[in-house]
Amino acid sequence: MSGTLFYGGTIVTQDPKYPAPEAVLISCGKIVAVGDLADIQPRADKATVQHDLAGQTLLPGFIDAHSHPIWAAKTRGAPVVDVRANIVPTYAALIGKIKRRVAVAAPGEHLLFFGLDAQLHPDMEAPTRAFLDELAPDHPLGIQTSNCHALFLNSAGFKACGIDETTPTPTGSIIERDENGVPTGKIAEAVTWTALESFYEAWGARRLAEEVEQQILAFVANGITTVTEHLYMPFYKASYMAALNQKLPLPRVACYQQATTPDMRVEKLTDADDRLWMAGVKIHADGSPFIGNIWLTEPYLSNEITLERMDLKPGHTGGPNYPQEYFERMVREYFSAGWQMTVHTQGDRTIDMVLDLIETLLEEMPRPDHRFRLEHCALMRRDQIRRAHALGVQCSFFINHITHWGAPIEDALFGPERAAHYMPAGSAVAEGMRISLHADTPMTDASALDLMQAAVTRRAADGRCLGEGERLDIETALKSVTIDAAYHIGMEDQLGSITPGKHADLVILGANPLETEGDRLGDIPISSTWLAGERVYGG
Amino acid sequence: MADNKRPTPIPLATVGGFLGSGKTTLINHLLNQANGRRYVVFVNDFGAINIDLQLVETIEDDRISFSNGCVCCTLNDEFVGSVAEMSKRQDRPDAILIEASGVADPRALEASLSALEASNHVRLETALYIVDAGCFGQRDYAEVEMLIDHAATSDLVLLNKSDLVSEQALDGLLQEFSVAAPYAATLATVQSCVSPALLFGNSDRPTRPEAKAGPHRHPDYHHWHYSGRDPMTRDALVELTKILQQHFFRIKGIVQSAADPTIWLSLQVVGTRAVIGQLPQGFTGKDAVEIVGIGIGPKMRRVELDRSMAAFEETLKPTPALPAMFTGKT
Ligand SMILES: [Zn+2]
Numbered sequence: 088m089s090g091t092l093f094y095g096g097t098i099v100t101q102d103p104k105y106p107a108p109e110a111v112l113i114s115c116g117k118i119v120a121v122g123d124l125a126d127i128q129p130r131a132d133k134a135t136v137q138h139d140l141a142g143q144t145l146l147p148g149f150i151d152a153h154s155h156p157i158w159a160a161k162t163r164g165a166p167v168v169d170v171r172a173n174i175v176p177t178y179a180a181l182i183g184k185i186k187r188r189v190a191v192a193a194p195g196e197h198l199l200f201f202g203l204d205a206q207l208h209p210d211m212e213a214p215t216r217a218f219l220d221e222l223a224p225d226h227p228l229g230i231q232t233s234n235c236h237a238l239f240l241n242s243a244g245f246k247a248c249g250i251d252e253t254t255p256t257p258t259g260s261i262i263e264r265d266e267n268g269v270p271t272g273k274i275a276e277a278v279t280w281t282a283l284e285s286f287y288e289a290w291g292a293r294r295l296a297e298e299v300e301q302q303i304l305a306f307v308a309n310g311i312t313t314v315t316e317h318l319y320m321p322f323y324k325a326s327y328m329a330a331l332n333q334k335l336p337l338p339r340v341a342c343y344q345q346a347t348t349p350d351m352r353v354e355k356l357t358d359a360d361d362r363l364w365m366a367g368v369k370i371h372a373d374g375s376p377f378i379g380n381i382w383l384t385e386p387y388l389s390n391e392i393t394l395e396r397m398d399l400k401p402g403h404t405g406g407p408n409y410p411q412e413y414f415e416r417m418v419r420e421y422f423s424a425g426w427q428m429t430v431h432t433q434g435d436r437t438i439d440m441v442l443d444l445i446e447t448l449l450e451e452m453p454r455p456d457h458r459f460r461l462e463h464c465a466l467m468r469r470d471q472i473r474r475a476h477a478l479g480v481q482c483s484f485f486i487n488h489i490t491h492w493g494a495p496i497e498d499a500l501f502g503p504e505r506a507a508h509y510m511p512a513g514s515a516v517a518e519g520m521r522i523s524l525h526a527d528t529p530m531t532d533a534s535a536l537d538l539m540q541a542a543v544t545r546r547a548a549d550g551r552c553l554g555e556g557e558r559l560d561i562e563t564a565l566k567s568v569t570i571d572a573a574y575h576i577g578m579e580d581q582l583g584s585i586t587p588g589k590h591a592d593l594v595i596l597g598a599n600p601l602e603t604e605g606d607r608l609g610d611i612p613i614s615s616t617w618l619a620g621e622r623v624y625g626g
Numbered sequence: 627m628a629d630n631k632r633p634t635p636i637p638l639a640t641v642g643g644f645l646g647s648g649k650t651t652l653i654n655h656l657l658n659q660a661n662g663r664r665y666v667v668f669v670n671d672f673g674a675i676n677i678d679l680q681l682v683e684t685i686e687d688d689r690i691s692f693s694n695g696c697v698c699c700t701l702n703d704e705f706v707g708s709v710a711e712m713s714k715r716q717d718r719p720d721a722i723l724i725e726a727s728g729v730a731d732p733r734a735l736e737a738s739l740s741a742l743e744a745s746n747h748v749r750l751e752t753a754l755y756i757v758d759a760g761c762f763g764q765r766d767y768a769e770v771e772m773l774i775d776h777a778a779t780s781d782l783v784l785l786n787k788s789d790l791v792s793e794q795a796l797d798g799l800l801q802e803f804s805v806a807a808p809y810a811a812t813l814a815t816v817q818s819c820v821s822p823a824l825l826f827g828n829s830d831r832p833t834r835p836e837a838k839a840g841p842h843r844h845p846d847y848h849h850w851h852y853s854g855r856d857p858m859t860r861d862a863l864v865e866l867t868k869i870l871q872q873h874f875f876r877i878k879g880i881v882q883s884a885a886d887p888t889i890w891l892s893l894q895v896v897g898t899r900a901v902i903g904q905l906p907q908g909f910t911g912k913d914a915v916e917i918v919g920i921g922i923g924p925k926m927r928r929v930e931l932d933r934s935m936a937a938f939e940e941t942l943k944p945t946p947a948l949p950a951m952f953t954g955k956t
Contacts, residue, residue, distance in 0.1 A: 180808060
């Protein structure tokens with residue numbers, strides 16, 4: 088098999104052994120040589136394609152450390168109607184959109200709307216089952232919140248999902264009910280995601296396959312060559328195998344299987360070419376700051392958004408998703424089986440609970456390189472960062488919260504002091520951590536450059552900067568979407584830098600991010616993306 | 627002004643809309659009735675533009691120059707470069723309009739525009755969207771939704787060809803758009819007639835009276851000017867902006883800061899987008915407060931505005947210190 092020789096541009100390897108090489112040779116899906124053009128040119132043969140970078144910048148392909156590709160495929164794209172606030176600005180406009188959709192629905196059609204947002208839809212009221220029945224008496228209808236964690240259903244929707252007054256609420260989930268136990272409209276956490284499956288199933292396999300392909304193309308068009316499936320469910324495997332069999336440019340997928348009980352069988356996925364593998368187990372310790380189910384030491388602010396739109400009580404400090412003992416049993420089970428653990432934690436009290444548990448587990452069964460991951464880490468405190476680092480715990484930050492919800496985080500939810508250290512990526516780096524950044528697609532759109540810009544500027548949509556002291560320099564931000572993200576998924580010896588012997592996953596950018604203004608990183612054009620040595624996007 | 631070398635950015639507006647909604651009519655108006663202003667219009671292709679051959683001076687592959695100083699260019703890869711070049715020229719354009727609806731990659735255009743804005747070459751004034759009111763009722767679901775989504779992210783929406791629907795239907799449409807696109811100003815028009823003042827703000831350059839204006843052409847905007855001698859805090863300016871946004875689509879102003887009189891604040895408002903910035907160090911204005919507003923429609927709600935302004939000015943007055951005898955509770 089022939090290879091490709093890259094030269095004639097800037098090469099940013101992310102490997103200190105190769106600081107500024109002139110050329111890179113790839114062959115058979117691997118990086119073969121990195122160094123001076125004069126040394127490498129002789130190793131190319133007649134079949135080697137000479138790729139002149141023409142002044143552009145070659146980097147290792149980007150790694151999104153926490154994403155949900157199949158879920159994104161299901162959640163996005165027709166027939167799901169996108170009602171996120173950047174498109175449908177108010178709740179009144181959103182209701183108008185629902186009415187127009189219902190008016191053209193085929194008999195029995197499942198209708199789903201994605202993107203209701205208590206923080207960004209200024210006139211939002213929580214839709215009740217009765218209200219949704221008025222809008223759509225005959226069709227199963229659901230409105231999912233933009234943070235993905237909650238769903239509002241009408242009566243036909245509850246029926247389609249098989250949830251009624253006799254359904255027990257699964258541990259770790261929420262089903263709001265009246266005094267007779269009849270669901271009143273809102274459900275949250277894991278039960279949301281199982282309920283939605285009945286919508287996705289009703290739309291058929293073909294629709295799903297099309298949307299999976301769209302998602303794959305969206306990742307590679309953004310230069311992303313490795314993603315994670317951070318809520319893997321066993322039936323996802325068919326979609327991934329189909330994508331590979333069809334030779335779609337599926338980025339490498341590190342899977343973390345979702346656990347909601349202590350007795351789940353973790354699927355053993357491996358692949359000789361490192362395209363799809365089981366990396367560990369994912370558990371939700373708490374929920375979303377935007378619906379109020381995270382566990383805090385200091386309460387939420389009290390104002391119209393928290394009290395009315397989010398329907399919280401004054402002094403609300405939330406709680407964990409699972410009873411503590413149940414949660415610990417789950418973590419213990421999968422940790423002792425040797426899996427890498429990744430735990431969704433947003434509130435600082437949740438993080439206290441998880442760090443306590445990790446400390447206990449490590450005393451009971453010491454494990455030198457466990458890379459226990461905390462996901463998102465919105466309100467992690469400095470003392471917790473220190474403690475986590477000492478325990479060998481890794482932090483992956485959902486930095487796009489700042490760009491997408493920065494203003495309400497400061498003004499409505501947590502106040503300026505906590506906002507200044509919200510998603511404390513800068514503190515984590517200052518304490519010596521190797522961090523990763525993520526977009527949590529489908530919650531926000533996948534783009535490593537946008538993540539870098541968010542971390543470097545911490546600038547919210549309205550222009551304000553949330554916590555100047557937590558900003559990253561561009562070099563660190565770049566590591567957190569390449570080599571350090573590879574470290575978080577345990578693949579730093581195969582991915583994340585331009586090093587001989589590693590997979591030939593590359594991206595060519597129109598400009599060198601290290602020489603770009605922080606607030607323009609997101610505008611750098613992606614010229615082409617290379618996965619396992621093949622060009623999968625661009626020219 | 628201290629910073630004389632730095633040119634003011636060129637006002638830029640984008641126009642979108644379905645085929646046949648009236649974008650071309652708008653462009654033709656602008657080019658043919660420029661009244662002394664120099665407009666540059668970027669379009670996807672020249673095919674749709676009705677060129678008045680008597681006005682044409684030169685035609686090149688990607689550029690038509692008119693004798694009145696206006697220019698029409700194709701929107702191609704050189705867009706950023708040519709705008710940057712134009713802004714440096716002696717005869718720089720007064721305003722730029724981009725017909726963006728047929729662009730293959732809207733994200734790339736957005737990136738180009740924000741790059742031009744960041745480098746101070748242009749100032750994004752208005753995202754305009756034109757809806758054909760006449761055939762809105764015949765559109766299918768997908769078209770309506772696409773149209774409404776675009777309108778909702780625009781600053782100004784024209785319900786064009788409004789003469790082709792009944793008054794009642796037009797009221798219904800205005801109502802529907804006020805709900806679906808609450809942050810956009812909506813204006814019923816005939817033949818895409820919209821004043822450049824609404825699109826670009828007021829240019830500093832005087833214009834000749836609009837002699838060729840058609841019979842339906844009464845002004846679609848009104849003008850308001852305010853000056854004050856007392857500096858204002860940023861918070862007070864935020865409050866004032868909220869009041870003025872009830873009355874005007876477009877507001878511009880310079881305000882001396884009450885907290886630090888060496889600082890001058892700038893105010894830019896288009897629709898619901900308001901930006902308060904700071905003028906370069908060393909700037910001094912004539913009056914402490916200088917604000918202009920442009921409102922949609924021929925008439926301003928003068929009484930209401932005057933009342934709100936009087937109430938606002940009242941809040942600026944320092945509260946007189948109470949005599950000591952009244953402060954204790956006896
Ligand atoms: Zn996630």
